[in-house]
Amino acid sequence: MAAKTEYPHIILDENEVPTIEGTSMKVAELVIEHIAYGWSPEELHLEKEISRRLKRVEELRKQAEKSPSPLVHRLKVQGRLCGHIF
Numbered sequence: 001m002a003a004k005t006e007y008p009h010i011i012l013d014e015n016e017v018p019t020i021e022g023t024s025m026k027v028a029e030l031v032i033e034h035i036a037y038g039w040s041p042e043e044l045h046l047e048k049e050i051s052r053r054l055k056r057v058e059e060l061r062k063q064a065e066k067s068p069s070p071l072v073h074r075l076k077v078q079g080r081l082c083g084h085i086f
Helices: 027-037 041-066 070-077
Strands: 010-012 018-020
Touching (some): 018 027, 027 041
16 A cells, blocks of 8 residues: 655555655656656656557567468468568
């Protein structure tokens, strides 16, 4: 269970790590990224969302390489598709 702190929107998670309320973002991550890149909290959140989506795309690519869709298989058999589709 998270605990409130003296600071608005900052809570302590179950490991007593300061976290932005309503997110999984650690305060330390926010501070480090702000110092390193000058990013605002909104920019940092966007960056994390982009990273999350890129990771998902990579997972889907690996899955597709292991088990191509029926359409990709038919096109390869017909000689209409060669190499990677990505």
